[in-house]
Amino acid sequence: MVPIEHYLVLSAVLFFIGVLGVFVRRNAIVIFMCIELMLNSANLAFIAFARHLDSMDGQIFVFFVMTVAAAEAAVGLGIIIALYRNRETVNVDDINLMKW
Amino acid sequence: MDLITLSIMLLKIIVVFIAMLLGVAYLTWLERKVLGHMQVRYGPMRVGWHGLLQPIADGIKLFFKEDIVVANANKVIYVLAPFVVTVCAFASFAVVPFGNELTIFGQTIPLRIADVNIGILYIFALSSLSVYGLTFAGWSSNNKYALMGGLRASAQMISYELPAGLSIIGVLMLTGSLSMVEIVNAQKDLWFIIKQPLGFILFLICSVAECNRTPFDLPEAESELVAGFHVEYSSMKFALFFLAEYAHMIVMASLVTTLFLGGWHLPFIDISSLHPTTLIGQLVVSLLPICVFGVKVFCFLFFLIWLRATYPRLRYDQLMKFGWKVLFPLALFNIVLTAILQIFNLL
Amino acid sequence: MEAILFYGLAAIMVVSSLMVILRKNPVHSALFLVLTFLCLAVLYLLLNAQFIAAIQVIVYAGAIMVLFIFVIMLLNLESEVASKSSHGLQKFWAMAISIVLAISFVSIMTVRVFTGGKGDFSPEAVNAAGNSEVIGRLLFTEFLLPFEITSVLLLAAIIGAIVLAKKKL
């Protein structure tokens, strides 16, 4: 039985890799993927706690998180496509105007 | 897990794998033969009696062909893609119950590789993973035809996975379980094709689309895209795609059989209730479900080939429109209908 | 067995998630992310959450990531050129994150805060009833309101996505 701490550490590592990615990368899609990674690390923590506490709530939460992630992915990618169509770039440094 | 269980498990895997390979091989032969006859031709005739050795000849030919890796391809992904597809197709069969139980030498062997309680989800998960194979094959070839084929394939599979998934909700509602074995057992008396005719038809159509078969074979529409996502593949890599496609067909056939055609059950006769005393009798009773299952799978495969011989290809927008605007609402309608009927205990 | 599986998978996940942010080619990033998710799905299985594992594969790997890859291929993105401006920023954030990480490591490993009363859903109980069944029941009883709200969210997302992505309405 792996102790829950290990799961949590893994979750934290993944989360911070995601954070780092968001800050480091300039490609909007990759940034978006990093956000997904962060969500998943959170999910891992949820599931680990659910297992640890013999509770189902964590899994239910993950279910909701996934739903939100799916919605977010749909809308986010829609935005990126719209952006690309207008600016011909997905580099966030180049997308620095509020309006165009 | 003792050693015997493990070895039996391994044996099952090997048998099923070899059966799949042979099935695929002779499925190609069957397809060519049936298509030929439907078009008033012979089909393969030269290699072996009525071309029976043709699949082997084809296999050898494919094996010995030059393996080309396109110059500007993304090498890793290019090589990876066919494996992804093949693995997904073959792995799906793991949860299919192709028979009841084989009792031999005192051992009771369930005729399935694994009974997972989310079996149906497992299959869906794998089929959604196989999308990667197609997409990457198309993308990594660095060829516009391949890319178009790959995009079409993934779009088509994603679109049709949805109505497919929804159309079996009815079955799941009736069964109350995601386990394949449970689903089969729930049809002991009456096949779900009777209880879920709409679901069956929807799933039938979706499964054809999932297999990328005519009339939904847009990903490899040769008149427009040369050969679709695998246009740049040759030799064994091409063979793997080929293998995967036909394995996928067999999986889909098994799925339809399991979900709607009662799996290994015979109509009106409950095989599992028979308990013959002789060894031979036991063997027959054990193997009969496999044959029943096989016949049903064969029928569905024949149906797929029959479709191919009959219908022309759809246009891409028609395909998408049909998936989203016809099948999707109908599947939802089927769920609602099933729910209502179940509430009033009519099913 | 379980431990080996966990550490192996954890290693793969860390490496592949690092690759997600290190590879220049967004397609590679996406691929590694898929690998991470698949490993995560296995971890879920280890954590006795079969349904979530399946959903993880179907939704994350099968749908969301496919969408990502779709978009990447559709936009035919070039490999990213490292921008100089982010360099200083990177150092700063690496520093910041490592500090936060270190703090969390220490806190997680040393301060055993995660103790509490056990719930009703022991693995045995869940397996007896069926994982999906349990989740289904909970969703339609205790969590009915959030569940319904989610559907509204999804509807909004569908409409939003269409509005955003469609060239001409």
Next chain:
Amino acid sequence: MLSLTIDEREVDVKEGATILEAAEAAGVYVPTFCYHKRLMPFGACRMCVVEVEQMKGRLVPSCSTPATNGMVIHTNTAEVRKARKTLLELLLVHHPLDCPVCDKGGECKLQDLVYEYELTENRFQDSKFGYPVDYYSPLIERNTNRCVLCGMCARVCDEVVGVAAISFVDRGFKTVIGTNFERVLNCEFCGECVNICPVGALTDKLFKYKARSWELKKVNTICSYCSTGCTLTLGIKGNSIYRIIGDDTIGVNKGSLCAKGRFGYQYITSPERMNSPLIKNEAGELVRVTWEEALERAAKGFTEVKEKRGAEHIGGICSDRLTNEEVYLFQKFMRAALGTNNIDHAGGFSYSGLLKGFKSSLGYAANDITLNDVRCADVIFVVRSNLSETHPVIGYQVNMAVKRDESQLIVASDKTIKLNKLAAVSLTHKPGTEIVLLNGLIQAIISENLYDKELVSSSTEGFEQLKAKTARYGFDYVEKITGIKEDKIRETARLLSQNKKVCILVSAGLGIISDDEKLAQAVANLAMLTGMVGRKGSGIGFLGEKCNSQGTLDMGALPHLLPGFEEVSDEKARNAFEEAWKTSIPSQPGQSALEMFEGAEKGSINALYLVGENPVVSYPDTAQTIKALESLDFLVVQDLFLTPTAKCADVVLPAASFAEKSGTYTNFERRVQKLNCGLNKLEGVKTDLEIFGELSLKMGYEMNTSTPDEVMKEIGTLVPLYTEVNYSRLGEEGIVWGSPNGGKETTLYGEKLSKVKARFIPVEVDEAMLEPDKDYPLLLLVGSVLFHSGSLSTKSPELDQVGPGGWVAMSMEDARDYQLTDGQPVFVRSKRGEIALKVKINKKQTKGTVFIPYHFESQPVNTLTSKDLRPTFVEIRKG
């Protein structure tokens, strides 16, 4: 000027033009069979009928109806078309429809018109003629079944060529074009009839069944035989010439050709052509080697001689068949790369008269008339020139001038020649007495005060001297020497001096003795006296034997002249060349060809470079020539064939023929014309230009020019005469150097000799040397004949067939005296040697002379001749 309307087009034409000519001027096409620009209107075919509004009620033949002012003509009305169609139907009644095997198929006028008039069926039916086909005439095949009786062949043969070998025979339905008693053809075989025949009745035998006309690529180039400079149209398929035709729209010849030009091309594809360089090995045999080795060897040989003995011990002789560019590079090679002035061409014989005589008298070594002047002349004086054989196409012009425009022709010749038929005055003199005759004419003109006093006094010098020297050539004396009577001399003198356009034509190289120089001076005297030179349309034509006789002079293949007639000793001129060539040129004039051969024997010449020259056959005194060649240290011969001379060589380099190279030839008119390369070079040969360039490079001197175009550019910068000449300006007509605007503006010497200071140089000959020996009573004449010129033509089997060698022509009287019959084998012997030949009795040969053509290797007539430039006498005995 007349103005008329043809098919709604207004057109102005000259008075006297026919309707057809007017239509041509208006650009209206009228079909014809029997009309040809070069011929008189005949009106035989009626194909050219047109409708004239003023002449309602009938159709008029446009080729023979003069146009009148205000005529309104329709050439393509329904009625006209109907008439033409009916005519075609009638022609097709007897015409065999064997177009598939007819060599005219594809360029047949009848075929074209039948197609044009959409004649799909014939209302008239009759049996075909079935006359026997003349398969037996050499070179020309006559199939009278196909004849449409346009008569063009007979007319061209009569009107242009002046032979009339064929004519209309019989009458009514049975009329055919035939020869005398339907024998095989025995004519000049110029092929003009073949060229002009609109259908397949007269066809080229060489071309028979070889190829279809549409398969042939047509390349216009310049003939490589005589100095007329005719434009040939080669018919090329694959890499060989299948036929040669004349295109009547271009060239000085306007489509006319002679037998040599038309049929003498087979030497190009002769199997005897060398296709690899040869080197003499230790054993003294010539062995095949690569170009690299051969050039290496040649360069080494020259270098050795140069280093051991000095550059002045090397000599070079080129043929006057090389192009201007090649001659230029040759002399540049000799002068710049080797550093010697020992350069000459054609044994120093060809054109030497023109060179020395004209240059000393008139300042230019060039003619100042054009072929058109000959055609338009009032009086043509032909001196010692058998034009119809040596320059047949010029002969055609003379023929037309006399027959059509009634020019007066004066022929001074030592035997009866073809032109005598046309001559107003025939001066048949004793052999070798031309100069006496000319002096007699000068004396007559001066004594009768007929000379152009203004010109003589203003532009010339030495008149008094001339007058004094010629005073002794009284009529009696001249008659005694030449046999020409006083009245004929007087008539000639009057004709020459009282007409405006007078041309004198003289041939080079026909002399019994090499008195070309004196003859040229005598002719120049006569011309200056009568004011011919410097007058437009008049002048002297000194006709060279080879295609580029003039150009070879222009390009300075001479021991004492640089290109453009600049003296080697002239420091300023030499410096210009030295600067351009970046080398130094010896200031001393080199040795001439004959001197070089003499020097070879004496040891003052040790290496020779012979380009296209075959001295063993063509130089006098063969025995001595061979001796000279053998005493050389090193000999390089560059030729098409392995000639007897080449067999003596240390290095033999195979060269390309005229059809295989580009370049320019300068004809006797000074017209520089472009050769267009038609064939790919024979495997293993190089053009002379390439050889000179590469050899020079091997010798360590770089020419910097590799293509003819570049060479011509260099020539243009160095030679003022050729400044105008560059390839982009050389159209199909070429450029006449020294005459801006293509010769339209002025003559070479300028109006009234304004450009030069002309000098009378009195000439006299030693009449005594013409007295025959007792032992050798017959005077030997050598020269070229109709079917042969130089050794190339003898390599063309078909020409050899009509003009085989191995004969000696004798007069009937001599033959009777010696009791010889035609074809009898005899030995001809002189002091120097003896050869075996067959007798050919020629009625036109003058008594006391024999004639032997000098082209044939099989009859080395030069074993009889001497180098001392004195007449050769021979005796004949039966073999």
Next chain:
Amino acid sequence: MIGSIIKHIWALLCGLRETLWYFLKTTILGKPITLMYPEEKWTPYPRFHGLHKLLRDDNGKEKCVACCLCAAVCPAQCITIETAENENNEKYASSYQIDISRCIFCGYCVEACPVGALLMTGEYELAEYTREGMLYNKERLLRE
């Protein structure tokens, strides 16, 4: 609306019936239209454009007069003729060659022939192992 859907579905079913019908017919009665080629030969139609043939006249003399019209009209330029004169002063083709690998079997040559010396036979088995084998010379074209 429903009616039209049913109609369409019926049409789809009809299609299925048709293919099944052929399948059964072929499988049971076994009369496919396939020609088992090397064993069974196809009989070309009378106007099939196959290999050329040079004809001889009644006396056994070749009809070709070497007019080169076939070579001139050939759009693929696959006919090469060398002409010569025979002992009767008649024109004949000393060499007549068709490069069948370049021939497009348009039949213009046959139409162009003024003496009817050329014919296109039903010969369609023209595969060869060498390029040289695709060059049909006069002897091969004159074959019976």
Next chain:
Amino acid sequence: MAGESSGKKKVVEKEITPEEWGEIDQIIADHRDKPGSLIPVLQQVQDICGFLPEEVQNRIAEGLDVHPSYVYGVITFYSFFTLVPRGRNVVRLCMGTACYVQGTNKMLGKLKQNLGIDVEETTEDMRYSLETVRCLGACGLAPVMVVNQDTHGLLNIDKAIEIVKEYE
């Protein structure tokens, strides 16, 4: 052609005597250098020799500076000139339209039979030559026959034979 067809016919050999050659040369010499003199010369020569054989033609051609083929062409053009010796009496039968319909064709056959020669041939005794002409311009007298210079009209077969017989 003319040359060939004459080969089939009976040709009577006749040599030209040296005296005749002398006369021929004289005629040529008289007409030399006069343009257009060929036909008169030919006429006079034929009067002497009775025909114009090849050697005579060549002599004339050479003498008048014209090509032999031209002479030959002129001779073959005019039916008056003959290449073979003619008989002393030349019988010319009109084959013009008027005469023909009046039966000269039959008459010709009869004459041929009677004289034993074909058209344009000469009897072996050199007495008769038979020729046909197109029209003599005496259609009013049809059928017409001309013997030497005498014209006989309104003939029938017997009359014609009678007339012919009168000429020696």
